[in-house]
Amino acid sequence: MFPYVTVNLAMSADGKLSTIERKQVKISGQDDFRRVDILKAENDAIMVGIGTVLADDPSLTVKSPELKEKRLSSGRDENPVRIIVDSKARTPCSAEILHKGPGRRIIAVSKSADPKKIDELGKYAEIVQAGDERVDLRIFLAKIAEMGIETLMVEGGGSLIWSLFEDDLVDEYYTCIGNVIIGGASAPTPADGTGFIRENEFTKLEIASMEKIDSGVLLKWKIIKN
Numbered sequence: 646m647f648p649y650v651t652v653n654l655a656m657s658a659d660g661k662l663s664t665i666e667r668k669q670v671k672i673s674g675q676d677d678f679r680r681v682d683i684l685k686a687e688n689d690a691i692m693v694g695i696g697t698v699l700a701d702d703p704s705l706t707v708k709s710p711e712l713k714e715k716r717l718s719s720g721r722d723e724n725p726v727r728i729i730v731d732s733k734a735r736t737p738c739s740a741e742i743l744h745k746g747p748g749r750r751i752i753a754v755s756k757s758a759d760p761k762k763i764d765e766l767g768k769y770a771e772i773v774q775a776g777d778e779r780v781d782l783r784i785f786l787a788k789i790a791e792m793g794i795e796t797l798m799v800e801g802g803g804s805l806i807w808s809l810f811e812d813d814l815v816d817e818y819y820t821c822i823g824n825v826i827i828g829g830a831s832a833p834t835p836a837d838g839t840g841f842i843r844e845n846e847f848t849k850l851e852i853a854s855m856e857k858i859d860s861g862v863l864l865k866w867k868i869i870k871n
């Protein structure tokens with residue numbers, strides 16, 4: 646019914662995804678970027694929130710020529726399907742995701758998005774509507790599963806990841822903890838949003854693996870489903 650969802654991110658040793666200015670910073674190193682590239686190449690699709698697109702303008706393409714080749718030789722596109730969760734269709738038409746490299750793009754919007762902007766973005770991406778004011782992630786993920794997406798990697802940011810946890814849609818959660826302190830009470834963390842209040846609401850995890858990577862630690866968690 647839903648794709649298998651792996652959340653992957655890099656955070657500082659004090660649990661921040663970026664600075665209070667919300668701009669991309671280097672937290673992990675070369676080995677981690679290579680690992681992320683492999684994970685990206687293994688998944689059918691990769692998804693980010695509009696906050697990440699506006700802050701970092703990522704392309705989300707597979708970087709390694711061998712990994713691109715491997716995907717092509719198994720009959721897939723060079724890049725996974727790139728997805729932006731964007732309730733109000735705020736994605737700039739110039740966004741890197743829409744232009745860099747070949748492959749499908751999907752923008753998830755809500756019913757509150759401006760129809761004119763939807764038409765413009767429709768030149769670059771497939772538009773999927775789910776939810777009234779905000780993208781309803783359970784409806785959207787069910788729709789992309791029907792479109793054939795079985796595995797989905799999520800790269801952030803903290804607001805989108807929070808909602809995925811809240812909606813019980815995450816299967817695995819990978820964090821690379823880098824050897825830096827960023828600080829700042831308002832700096833993004835892996836799960837922002839409103840947060841759970843009661844202990845019985847918490848998402849429960851079990852460790853799948855832990856290893857040293859670059860000068861930090863890679864922790865892989867599996868979500869314990871009720």
Ligand SMILES: NC(=O)c1ccc[n+]([C@@H]2O[C@H](COP(=O)([O-])OP(=O)(O)OC[C@H]3O[C@@H](n4cnc5c(N)ncnc54)[C@H](O)[C@@H]3O)[C@@H](O)[C@H]2O)c1
Nearest residue numbers: 654655662663667694695696697780801802803804805808
């Ligand atoms: N270190 C890392 O691995 C990493 C990875 C990605 C992003 N980041 C950082 O994260 C920050 C961006 O995170 P963010 O939290 O501002 O933005 P985000 O990328 O999580 O996007 C959030 C936006 O998505 C939209 N949205 C639509 N439906 C939603 C839903 N159901 N739930 C939640 N959001 C929904 C809303 O407009 C919301 O504001 C940036 O600073 C970026 O550099 C870091």
Ligand SMILES: Nc1nc(=O)c(N)c(NC[C@H](O)[C@H](O)[C@H](O)COP(=O)(O)O)[nH]1
Nearest residue numbers: 655670671672673677681703704705706
């Ligand atoms: N692994 C990792 N270590 C970091 O220190 C860091 N800041 C990120 N952040 C996620 C980052 O935004 C994406 O992995 C790519 O950088 C996307 O951008 P491109 O495809 O290269 O355009 N990721």
